Amino acid sequence: MTERSPDLRVLVLHNRYRSEQPSGENNVVDAEVAMLREAGHQVDLFERRSDDIAEMSMVRKALVPLRVPWNPATRTALAERLRRERPDIVHVHNTFPLLSPSVLEACRDANVPVVATLHNYTQICPTGTLYRDGATCTACAGKIPLPAVRYGCYRGSAAATVPVALNLLTNRRRWWSTVSRFLCISDAQRRTLIANGMPAELLTVKYNFVEDMGVRRVGPGEHLLYLGRLAEEKGVRLLMAAWDRIASAGGLGVPLVIAGAGPLADEVTTWARGRADVRFAGLQDKAGSRELTARAIAVVVPSQWLETFGLVVVEAMAAGVPSVVAGHSSLAELVQDGVTGMTHTPGDAASLAAALGQIVRAPTSLGNAARARYEREFTRTAGLANLVGAYHQVIEEASRGAQTVR
Template sequence: MHVFVVHNRYASAQPSGENNVVDQEVALLRGAGHQVESFERRSDDIAARSLLGKAAVALTVPWNPAVRAELAARLRTERPDVVHVHNVFPLLSPAVLAACADAGVPAVATLHNYTQICPPGTLQRGGRPCTQCVGAAPLPAVRHGCYRDSRLATVPLAVSLSVNRRRWWSGVERFFCISAAQRDVLVRAGMPPERLAVKHNFVPDPDDRRSGAGEHLLYLGRLAEAKGVRLLMAAWEEIAAGGGVGVPLVVAGTGPLEGEVAAWAAGRDDVRYVGLYDQDECRKAIARSVAVVAPSTWLEAFGLVVVEAMAAGVPAVAAGHGAFVELVEDGVTGLLHRPGDPASLAACLRRITAESARNREMGRAARRRYEQDFSPDVGLKRLVDGYRTAIAGRSGGGDSPSPSRERSTGSSRGNPGERDGGS
């Protein structure tokens, strides 16, 4: 199969699970024998633009005609079987869907968040769930400045959502939802259910797995309000006041709360703030964990760090809402705390560190769940099945690329039972 992957890469200064998912998915497909081409823009490139060039970015967020022309030309020349769209903000825009239509190539799209129904994609405002824009004009998002706390920055996203809603729904043959929880929200918001398929993110099988009891509790991710960082700090203060849990808390990542987290951790012997880890350091830190902590206050569409912990045989303590409810079986593969409740989070952290035998059993159960639902083999099968469904939908039948297109690309058809991706 010949696949075109379309993605606007997030800035490299901050960790991006979505970038990682795209890269892993491309490697997975190529490893299975599929031909994969990439059509990308990089947010890092915005910094090198002139002031006028930077200001012009906002104008093309809803629609970028140059991208449409460039992508359509490439698709007409290279004739892929399917286009897989990931992030299009801010440099690509939904014009990529028009390019697919221009060239007559079916498109699939992975929904890594909620940008189809919420301008910032979080379904959250002021640290609490918010659905004011769902199924309606996104004027509340503009009024509250939901993207980066800025009305001006929110306007292009709100305009794009308003003018391109129907284009997304009609221009994509198959949407990949990264959890059933996300799909349920999108269906309730009015998206066409027949085009929404659940395809969990996969995680490569790590070289590092936990072999002992673990050395620390680990928070690994973006240091932002929506990720529950302040909630975790409040819970940890409660734990420290009661004498601690015998292991330190390691916080790895960067983001808008970095200064606050670094100041909080400074001078403490029960907290280590280590900054931004690379992928190898992340894997090693997870494998040395008593548990991974995911206390998000927003409704996570997935929760990649939880699955990375499963792969390493490590249980998770996660908020009991959003995708975490389907990823973590409470008391079996980890523990769920009441969302937004520091006392509940503190109680779960005490429990998962105090019951060492139970912790090890939860780690083994987490690894079994990974092998069953989140391994590369499972992921690839779901990914390729989705591609075939999209191709069949566009052609009106059949379950594979046309022979003429396969001959023209010279691509070989890989095993459709190997691995998948997401955010």
């Protein structure tokens, strides 16, 4: 019988994204917290919610952008929590816009080790996407991020971009000197970050896990499914162009279902209206998303930007459903072409159309192979072992460092 490792005291820091937009990052944080608690670890939360901005006075709203790079109030509040609770480790997720990297100084002052999950590319890009004008952009990586301001990369506004650019410029080295370990959610993300200046020794890969909800596909499936944010970088327009190509050639005999919300929702609604081969399902809750996935021939993820993970792909794997993905970034890492799904040339509508045709004709063994990959690498058991292992490693390193100093 193996000895059970002692329970950990973990403080999770996260600025929750607005509830009006689906957030895979919020879901990951919630799932990890629940997983740790159910495993017997003590997990507390230090959170701020972007939804709360709408309820602020005009004066407080005006101060929000100014405090993106540094919020002294959150530093003070966190310092008090750390004095009172003395966690073994702090796990940082998102600090934008209400927490700010000032929380790192509170952790340093309290001598509490810190890990941070990198859900995007904000360590090298002010907006975290490495994407501009329909293409990958690394103009700000390792440099003064003036290009982001010049192009108005955040919300299409130079003025709105200034706080996020200043945040990157003033806090980049603080992150790298304070955080003991950055948890990348794919090897593709890790390699991209290293290639653009991040210290390799600080970066390790820890895949997100996905709960097995017990919903599996039965039979070959009924439709092709796009499930996610309706935005340019997600390849929604590319998918519509590819589907129009397919329709003009006679169709595939199965419908395309598009589910989600985002800035292109009106455009998708107009495009889908009156078509028998397309159904726009809008924003779905978890149960609705699971049902649509389990009834799919394949999930389609034609992202134009360099996805750091691909949660919808792994959720499809859990249901025994293959995926059609852009053949780059983490997506090509998750999907083996012709084995667990199909890949297409990124940004190429003809290539995407061909891959969709292939997946409709593919044997159901692709779904079985996708499920097998899920069982090897993306279950709760694997997620818990990887996360707690990273915590213990960082805590032990911090302990050895403290003993050396003494």
